[in-house]
Amino acid sequence: MEGKIILLVIIGTIGVMLMAFSVVFFVLLYRRKVLENELEMQSIKTKHQEEMLSATLKSQEEERNRLGTELHDGVGAMLSSIKLNLQVANKKNDVSQLKPVLGHLDETITQVRNISHQMMPIILKKYGIKRAIEDLFGKTTNSSLSLSITNWVDPPLDESQALMLYRIVQELVNNSLKHADASVVELSIRKEKSKIIISYVDNGKGFPENVLQNSDGIGLLNVKNRAQTIGAKPIFYNEEKGGAKVDLELEASID
Template identity: 75%
Template sequence: MEGKVILLVIIGTIGVMLMAFSVVFFVLLYRRKMLENQLEMQEVKTRHQEEMLSSTLKSQEAERNRLGTELHDSVGAMLSSIKLNLQVTKRKEGVQSLDQVLGHLDETISQVRNISHQMMPIILKKYGLKHAIEDLFEKVSSNELSTFITLWEDPGLSDEDSLMLYRIVQELLNNSIKHAEANKIELSVYRENSKTEIQYADNGKGFPEDVLKSSEGMGLLNIKNRAQVIRANVKFSNLESGGAKVNLVIAPSID
């Protein structure tokens, strides 16, 4: 009799343990499923945010292109027509006072052309990324500022990604000139292990510490957003010798 009681106790204990294990197993399984669902939802949300960001930036570029075309084709053409009419009037009437007006008009036409080219980089479409960046560097170079492309290996980017990288370099140049007070800028682009790395450096004042911590301000947020669109990890830092350094690593596209 006592043996039967002990056997029943053992069987009951095993049963309770099995039930407990079953409850724990199903709780863990439920939590794992919930975590997987949360991760999946987060991935969907992240992809949606990335798609929204990409769509927004591409829409901005399309609007820039439209406005640049309008400036170049409409406003530029109108100004050139006004200039031609004034030149004809000057020849016929001999009005020397028009010289100053024509000078101002020439300057205005030049500024409109420069703005339209910045908004719609024709050289990028015609000659590619390298020539477009070389043109950017040439335009900002002076006796006070030297620019160098120390290495260039074709990153093999699509037209849209090339435009994003062009805008990134444009923003970096603006930072170096307006904020860093640099007199030397270097850029290298090379490929390594199917990835493309871009290194940009200047010898200016460097990034303020608070800007480095947040990676915001002075156009850095724009750079981060554009880098995200071209699948690039971006790192901002300061050189020990002084000056700012920016590294971008672009992962290969997945078709």
């Protein structure tokens, strides 16, 4: 009898130890799975950040190349022409030769102002983001595209953040012009509780589904990256009635 009791105790002890080992094993397995998931999420996040950085660098490089081309082919050519005309006028000692030089100078000044405006709109610096966007819309509006502001609450942004918002709107306008076949664009900035909602909508053909699902288009990545710098969360979607819509949610405390 005593031997059976000892045997039962031994079997029970072994059973408890097996259960303990099983619990420890499953806890370790669960922690390993959690760690693998965290590493996978971190990898996805890192890849996303790399894609955004790559898109930003590509956009900046394209901007530099474009400005370089404009300076070389536009301003550079005009300055060379002015120099040549001045040399001719100097050799001939003929003041009348200076007339075309003045015309070239006016063109050069206009082009330099245009390039400067693209880099940092003077109107943004002097009059603020609303006037700058109105100016952008006024210069973009043509017979095929109408742009308007339907509602406006001043977003709490400093000058550098306002420039980022201006670039976001500029990027979206370019998308509406180049890819959306839109005829109407509307921008609104409104307050909802503790958030400022910046909404951009056009009546074009909307975002392609693959681009919308992955948000991997260069334009969308530029918008996402710039939105991040002003603490805004971008949401991209297509409207049921047609057209693309982008909402930027910005934390704000505006009375």
